[in-house]
Amino acid sequence: MKTILIAIIGVIMLSSCTKSNVEIYKSSTPKIDVKQFFNGKVKAWGIVQNWSGDVVNKFDVTMEGTWNGDVGKLEEDFVYYNGKIQKRIWTLTKISDNEIEGKAGDIVGVATGKTSGDTLNFHYVMDIDVDGKTHRVKLDDWMWAMNDGVIINRSYIKKFGITVAELTIFMQKQ
DSSP states (O other): OHHHHHHHHHHHHHHHHOOOOGGGGTTOSSOOOHHHHTSEEEEEEEEEEETTSOEEEEEEEEEEEEEETTEEEEEEEEEETTSOEEEEEEEEEEEETTEEEEEOTTEEEEEEEEEETTEEEEEEEEEEEETTEEEEEEEEEEEEEETTTEEEEEEEEEETTEEEEEEEEEEEEO
């Protein structure tokens, strides 16, 4: 009995360390098209949850994207329900049919993303201001294309490999 319990705990620990692969979504539809979706106006709504799952903030976002060939500019204007206002301007570059890179002022280095089927998985390091103090965190950002011009986004914010917060965002093409 003790051996079975140890084996179950080991499997749980290994599965919690395994990173999901975007390729498992290759046959899922509707297909995600980053250039098409983030071209023009997009409206979004989101929540921020702390490490224990409590919603600690909500926000609305207006976005506008423009593309010149495979290089796009995405302007995001965040209005948080606690009164904070934030602007982020992304420069997105389509590297191949299923690879995208991004840069922004609060992104450290280059964000890298892969698409497959209905899914985009984006990884990056970001400096986040919390109560006047800057924290460097890693984001594991997952987006899924839905019907009716909607994308659902789940972001896992990690510090020292531990998820400290999560974002959920619903985006709709305008």
